[in-house]
Amino acid sequence: MLNFDPAHYLSVQQGATALAAPIREAIGELLSDDAKNVFFMGAGGVNFLMLPAARLLQTRSTFPVHIEMSAEIVNTGSAHLGPGSIAVFPSVSGTTKEAIAAIEFAKQQGATILSLTAKADTPIARLADVNFANDCADPTSSENFYLQSLLLALAIMDVRGEIDDYDEVVAQLQTLPELLVAAKQQFEPRAEALADEIKDEQHHIMTSAGGSWYEAAYYGMCILEEMQWIWTRPVHASDFFHGTLELLEEDTSVFLFKGEDEQRPLTERVERFATTVTRKLRVLDAAEFELAGLTPHVRALVSPIVFAAVLERLSSHLERARDHDLTTRRYYKKGDF
Incomplete structure (x- = not known):
């Protein structure tokens, strides 16, 4: 890897x-x-x-x-x-x-x-x-x-x-680190292919709901924008139909994070609509990762953690595909502002 x-x-x-x-x-x-x-x-x-x-x-x-x-x-x-x-x-x-x-x-x-x-x-x-x-x-x-x-x-x-x-939830969380390694390994081929696919794209809509919404916003701002200088538009799935849907065209990139908590139906609604318009809907689904031994309740809690783990693999491959180091900044070291 x-x-x-x-x-x-x-x-x-x-x-x-x-x-x-x-x-x-x-x-x-x-x-x-x-x-x-x-x-x-x-x-x-x-x-x-x-x-x-x-x-x-x-x-x-x-x-x-x-x-x-x-x-x-x-x-x-x-x-x-x-x-x-x-x-x-x-x-x-x-x-x-x-x-x-x-x-x-x-x-x-x-x-x-x-x-x-x-x-x-x-x-x-x-x-x-x-x-x-x-x-x-x-x-x-x-x-x-x-x-x-x-x-x-x-x-x-x-x-x-x-x-x-x-006690039961904490005991399951103790097993999570090794499960995250397995999730990274599972996602690695897709991360490599996805990085090559989007390496020249400059705009992405990032959307999710529930606990995973915060990872969608974080990844857009702190990784794609800060570390790769790529424009993003993070929007909560519940707000997607209050304006953002009108931006979609057949080549609009939408990253959709589907967590496993009770807000999953909000992301599924976005998925149903977006597939009728854009050919660049990129769905990341926490339910696709095995996470052996975790109950549905704990899986729901850790969806944003799973996304953070696998998206790190995408970040590494974007660094390679774009020849843009993740540590390179334009303005951070130019003094107080």
């Missing part, structure tokens, strides 16, 4: 799942200290990786959940942020300036800072009251953060008595 080290990949994702017990312990302590709400406040694309877990809490827990952009909350504040708030900040680098400013702001309001970082010795990790570090980089970070935030959400629900199969 192109540019893929299975042993390293496993070590990263197993490192994420190994945090289940420490995360559960920390959440138990915070909730026993009368935590009253949780804020997901990361900066940039990494905050997309928190949102399936945030949505899980919004729909399955009565614990108040708030989603904020770091760059905005320091300007607007929030009446809900203060003592008793758990403010969650994910960061690969641990140095993101918008996140650091938001952490300092949240601390001034009395919030408890919980950070998820790749390294413990970074500014964001040091500013946090609770830090969980797991060594990762861009090619492995998405699954890492999806897993950690899911474990955090499950822990909140377990402490509050809002889930009756916490």
Whole structure:
């Protein structure tokens, strides 16, 4: 497999799942200290990786959940942020300036800072009251953060008595890293062919629903746009029929992510329509991957993680097919802007 080290990949994702017990312990302590709400406040694309877990809490827990952009909350504040708030900040680098400013702001309001970082010795990790570090980089970070935030959400629900199969779900998640390697291997031939097919295309509509929607938006912005300079139009499947459908022509590229949660019918509706117009509908279906041993309930939870894993293979082949390194940037290092 192109540019893929299975042993390293496993070590990263197993490192994420190994945090289940420490995360559960920390959440138990915070909730026993009368935590009253949780804020997901990361900066940039990494905050997309928190949102399936945030949505899980919004729909399955009565614990108040708030989603904020770091760059905005320091300007607007929030009446809900203060003592008793758990403010969650994910960061690969641990140095993101918008996140650091938001952490300092949240601390001034009395919030408890919980950070998820790749390294413990970074500014964001040091500013946090609770830090969980797991060594990762861009090619492995998405699954890492999806897993950690899911474990955090499950822990909140377990402490509050809002889930009756916490141990079973966590046990299944422990098997996920090896299943993701198998999914990557299964997708490899398609990733190679798809990269060659789209290497000269400059515009793509990215659509999905449920937990997988956040991966569709993330992949469009953080990979295709940032790393390959390809224009994308992420649109939620429920909004597809409120404008975006009118853009479709026979050569319009549409990437459709079909997860396995209760929002799958929304993506199937897009699929039914798009096949009548465009010949460039690219469907990625989480149900096509074996994921042996996972129950339907857990498969639904991990759909965005599966997509992140297999799309990394597409990214590697796009790098090859387009002769465009995934680390090359035009503007990031030109100073403060």
